[in-house]
Amino acid sequence: MTSTNAIAPKPIYAxxxxxxxxxxxMTEDERADLERIAELEMRSLSATAxxxxxxxIAEYDQDTLNAE
Numbered sequence: 017m018t019s020t021n022a023i024a025p026k027p028i029y030a031x032x033x034x035x036x037x038x039x040x041x042m043t044e045d046e047r048a049d050l051e052r053i054a055e056l057e058m059r060s061l062s063a064t065a066x067x068x069x070x071x072x073i074a075e076y077d078q079d080t081l082n083a084e
Contacts, residue, residue, distance in 0.1 A: 030063075040065075 042050070054064035 030066075034066075038069075 050061060050064060050068075053068070054061050057064055057067070059067065
């Protein structure tokens with residue numbers, strides 16, 4: 017027997033182990049770009065910012081390896 021008034025658990029969007037918060041400042045234009053990308057990707061602002069950060073780190077690492 018299940019209760020129809022049961023509260024559904026809140027979905028977890030971040031991967032396991034994501035416990036650190038990073039705050040950043042950005043211009044209004046940068047925020048608008050982030051919002052635009054988030055809407056296209058159908059992601060939250062934080063998930064979009066994380067995705068872009070991870071892609072930027074990967075590109076930085078690749079550029080650093082190519083420079084050596």
